[in-house]
Amino acid sequence: MELAIITVTVAQLFDLGTFVRMIAGHGPEAETNPIVRYLLLDHGMPTLIVAKIVxxxxxxxxxAELAGRSSxxxxxxxxxxxxxxxIVAGLVGGWSNASVLL
Known part of the structure; x- marks a missing residue:
């Protein structure tokens, strides 16, 4: 289960890292998710990063809770x-962000 949690975390941080880089290079217009764009424009990058981590x-x-009940x-x-x-959401998000950067 630890490997699954690490993989989820890495995939989501990949998405976050490529997002921050994409916005720095191309601006908020590059984001296609309307919820994320709203958070970014109305509340700023720090709030968006905190929301992602939460x-x-x-x-x-x-x-972790459900894994404890895995019987x-x-x-x-x-x-x-x-x-x-x-995992898929993190990888797809990161990939789409990276494709904008390339």
């Missing part, structure tokens, strides 16, 4: 689904 912390906490089959499936979605 959501990541929540996902890690949910995974039940439905919890194992839920943990796997949450981890998979978080």
């Amino acid at each position: 959501v990541l912390s929540l996902v890690v906490a949910v995974v 039940q089959v439905e919890h194992r499936s839920t943990v796997a689904a949450v981890v998979a979605v978080a």
Whole structure:
């Protein structure tokens, strides 16, 4: 389970790092997610970074809590689904940000 949590964290930080770089180079117009663009324009980069870290912390906490109950089959499936979605979301977000940079 530790490897899953580390992988989720790395994928999400990849997304965050490429986002910060993309915005520095291309401005807020480069962001295609309207929620993220709203947070960035109305509340600034520091608030957006804090929000990303808070959501990541929540996902890690949910995974850790459900993993502690992994003796039940439905919890194992839920943990796997949450981890998979978080990893894919981080990688797709990071990739789309990186593609703007290239």
